[in-house]
Amino acid sequence: MVSERRTGEAERAEAKVGAAEMESGGTMSGPLVGMMITSSRPLDHHDLYQNQTTNNNNSKRKCGSDVGHVVLRLLCMLTSLAAISFMVTASQSNSISIYGFQFPIYSKWSFSHAFEFLVGISAAVAAHSLLQLLISASRLLRNSPVIPSRNHAWLIFAGDQVFAYAMISAGSAASGVTNLNRTGIRHTALPNFCKYLHSFCDHVAISIAFTFFSCILLAMSAVQDVIWLSKN
Numbered sequence: 386m387v388s389e390r391r392t393g394e395a396e397r398a399e400a401k402v403g404a405a406e407m408e409s410g411g412t413m414s415g416p417l418v419g420m421m422i423t424s425s426r427p428l429d430h431h432d433l434y435q436n437q438t439t440n441n442n443n444s445k446r447k448c449g450s451d452v453g454h455v456v457l458r459l460l461c462m463l464t465s466l467a468a469i470s471f472m473v474t475a476s477q478s479n480s481i482s483i484y485g486f487q488f489p490i491y492s493k494w495s496f497s498h499a500f501e502f503l504v505g506i507s508a509a510v511a512a513h514s515l516l517q518l519l520i521s522a523s524r525l526l527r528n529s530p531v532i533p534s535r536n537h538a539w540l541i542f543a544g545d546q547v548f549a550y551a552m553i554s555a556g557s558a559a560s561g562v563t564n565l566n567r568t569g570i571r572h573t574a575l576p577n578f579c580k581y582l583h584s585f586c587d588h589v590a591i592s593i594a595f596t597f598f599s600c601i602l603l604a605m606s607a608v609q610d611v612i613w614l615s616k617n
Contacts, residue, residue: 461602462514468595475588498557525562549603556596
């Protein structure tokens with residue numbers, strides 16, 4: 386009886402010590418730890434399913450964002466190449482009448498510095514897009530993140546911004562020359578050259594349209610970079 390009484394007093398003392406430790410923010414030890422572990426609810430199948438669903442949704446969002454980066458790079462490269470191809474094939478010859486005199490005319494894209502500038506910038510954008518496409522596609526195939534770090538994100542963001550502004554400049558300069566070819570110069574005998582060189586002007590106009598489309602794609606890519614930076 387004496388040993389049982391002592392055992393009961395020892396258990397009550399340990400319980401008081403454990404309660405005091407809980408109130409003071411300390412760690413628990415002894416029988417209370419076993420009681421707490423036993424009373425904690427184990428994870429059931431519903432919790433495991435929710436965790437797995439959350440992880441799957443996060444991985445799908447990341448994969449969708451990575452695929453979006455790759456698609457934008459591919460489209461930007463294709464539109465830049467289309468702008469180059471239509472511009473370098475812009476050439477035509479014909480004859481016009483000024484004050485009753487017939488004059489042969491011949492026009493080619495290389496005759497204008499603005500058109501040459503557009504071709505050069507479009508080639509640089511195509512090379513930039515191809516490089517980023519290869520890097521992104523290789524990382525995507527290895528199940529690695531397309532943007533591995535913030536430094537890489539800032540680098541491609543700066544590149545996209547610079548090339549987007551350059552494409553705007555090239556497209557605007559080429560548009561001014563094309564508009565002059567279509568309208569002519571007022572109060573002079575200089576005619577509307579596009580009336581006689583319609584094929585040349587059409588090629589130039591399509592090239593300029595693809596140039597501005599490439600600029601929009603670069604701006605969308607820059608927005609994606611900003612979104613990634615804001616989340617990481």
